[in-house]
Amino acid sequence: MSSTTTLHPSASDTSNEDDDISNAAADQSFRTSFSNWQKGEFLGSGSLGPVYEGFNEMGYFFAVKEVSLLDQGSQRIIQLEQEISLLSQFHHENIVQYLGTDKDDSKLYIFLELVTKGSLARLYQIYELGDSQVSDYTRQILSGLNYLHERKVAHRGIKCANILIDASGSLKLADFGLVRKTRYQIVLYFALVTLILHPQVVNRSNRGYGLAADIWSLGCTVLEMLTSKVPYSNCETMRTLFKIGIGDLPHIPNTLSAEARDFILKCLQVNPDNRPTTAELLKHPFVNRSMNLGVASGNNSGDVSPST
Numbered sequence: 001m002s003s004t005t006t007l008h009p010s011a012s013d014t015s016n017e018d019d020d021i022s023n024a025a026a027d028q029s030f031r032t033s034f035s036n037w038q039k040g041e042f043l044g045s046g047s048l049g050p051v052y053e054g055f056n057e058m059g060y061f062f063a064v065k066e067v068s069l070l071d072q073g074s075q076r077i078i079q080l081e082q083e084i085s086l087l088s089q090f091h092h093e094n095i096v097q098y099l100g101t102d103k104d105d106s107k108l109y110i111f112l113e114l115v116t117k118g119s120l121a122r123l124y125q126i127y128e129l130g131d132s133q134v135s136d137y138t139r140q141i142l143s144g145l146n147y148l149h150e151r152k153v154a155h156r157g158i159k160c161a162n163i164l165i166d167a168s169g170s171l172k173l174a175d176f177g178l179v180r181k182t183r184y185q186i187v188l189y190f191a192l193v194t195l196i197l198h199p200q201v202v203n204r205s206n207r208g209y210g211l212a213a214d215i216w217s218l219g220c221t222v223l224e225m226l227t228s229k230v231p232y233s234n235c236e237t238m239r240t241l242f243k244i245g246i247g248d249l250p251h252i253p254n255t256l257s258a259e260a261r262d263f264i265l266k267c268l269q270v271n272p273d274n275r276p277t278t279a280e281l282l283k284h285p286f287v288n289r290s291m292n293l294g295v296a297s298g299n300n301s302g303d304v305s306p307s308t
Contacts, residue, residue, distance in 0.1 A: 034056050034099070034100055034102070034111065035056060035057050035058075036056070036057045037054050037055065037056040037057070037064075037102070037111075038054065038055045038056075039052050039053075039054060039064055039066075039109075040052055040053035040054060040055055041053050043063060046065055046174075046175045048065055048067045048110070049065060049066045049067045049068060050065075050066050051063055051064065051065050051066070051112075052064045052066065053114065054111065054114075061114050062099060062111050062112060062113065062114045063096075063111070063112040063113065063114045063115075064109050064110070064111060064112070065109070065110040065112060066107055066108075066109055066110075067080070067107060067108040067109075067110065068106065068107060069103070069105075069106055069107055069108055070106055077108070080108065081101065081108070084098060084101055084110060088100070090147070090148070090151075090153075092143070092144055092147040093143075093144075093170065094140045094141070094143045094144030094147070094170070094171055094172060094173060095144045095147065095148070095172060095173045096112055096113050096115060096164065096172040096173065096174040097112065097113040098110065098111070098112060099111040099112060099113065112174075113172070115164035115165065115166050115172050115174070116166050116167055117164070117165045117166055117167055118164065118165070119160060119161050119162070119163060119164055119165070119174075120137065120160035120161075120163045120164075120165060120171075120221075120224075120225060121159075121160040121161040121224075123160075123165060124160065124224075124225060124228045125228070128228070129225050129226065129228075131226075131257050131259075131260060131286075131289060132289060133225075134222060134225045134226055134260070135286055135287060135288070135289040136169070137163075137165075137171055137225065138218075138222055138225075138263070138286070138287055139282070139287045139288070140170070140171040141158070141163060141171060141173065141218060141221070142218070142278050142281055142282050142287060143282070144171070144172075144173040145158070145173070145214055145218065145278045146278035146279060146282060148173075148214075149211050149214070149277070149278050152211075154210065154211050154213060154214055155173060155214050155217075156213060156214065156217075157175055157217075158173070158214050158217035158218050158220075158221055159217060159220070159221055159224070159230075160221055160224050160225060160230075161175075162174050162175040163221070210272060211277075211278075212272035212273075212275045213272070214278075215267050215272075215275040215276065215277075215278070215281070216267060216268060216269075216272075216275065218267050218281075219263075219264045219265075219266075219267025219268040220250065220267075220268070222260070222263060222264055222267070223250060223252060223264050226256055226260060227253060227256075231250035231251075232250050249265075249268050250268075252264055252265070257286075259284075259285050259286035259289060260286050262284075262285075262286065263281070263284050263286040263287070266281070266284070267281070
């Protein structure tokens with residue numbers, strides 16, 4: 001590949017907070033170093049297409065999401081590029097960083113921060129996660145979600161398969177889809193898979209796509225981490241839709257800790273008005289469990305063991 005278009009925040013985005021500006025400055029040398037990049041090994045598939053490892057002339061590695069343009073009109077391509085430009089303005093340690101794009105006659109290439117250890121879904125297939133790990137991971141997910149929600153942005157794809165982890169245990173919200181501006185908020189669109197459906201979507205409520213949708217999905221994600229199973233996984237698709245639509249909650253084992261059960265149940269309120277905000281959930285005892293254990297023991301390890 002011979003050239004790259006690197007996306008930068010527009011001049012109208014001058015209201016970003018100081019942490020956004022400092023984070024953007026920190027990665028500026030990386031963001032401008034794409035030239036003669038090479039596509040490497042296949043990493044997996046995302047909402048828009050396959051994802052590969054990339055390598056540039058400066059020796060940096062990154063992820064490349066490949067989007068076919070063959071079935072897209074010229075206006076749709078322009079819209080997609082504008083949407084990616086908007087996403088590139090987000091700078092947070094718990095959100096995968098969008099770095100830029102490149103394009104040829106048939107494909108659009110989206111450059112992303114490379115997160116090396118894969119998804120949480122892969123992690124719990126290898127290791128059994130205990131309360132302290134899930135507490136720490138949940139706090140990081142909430143930190144990224146809180147950043148988005150403060151900007152009136154709903155992720156709409158919170159699940160273990162869409163949350164990546166690096167070797168240091170740092171989590172990144174990933175697999176953002178398309179963006180549409182509405183009167184009230186910006187909504188990031190994702191394929192509607194069973195895990196991230198919630199009662200307002202199933203029942204086609206006009207409030208189904210609000211920020212509270214992420215809170216429902218977060219509760220399902222915490223449950224998934226603790227049980228190593230996708231909620232409702234024992235039900236066929238139509239029965240799952242019916243159960244979600246009538247507000248029938250997924251099975252929450254009694255073997256989970258009281259704090260974990262309370263956190264999950266607070267997220268899985270059928271009425272979205274009863275669900276806590278991200279800021280409120282960041283104060284929940286379960287989210288702060290690993291921090292308290294760290295103070296008491298001097299570390300945050302001990303609960304992870306290989307799955308049998």
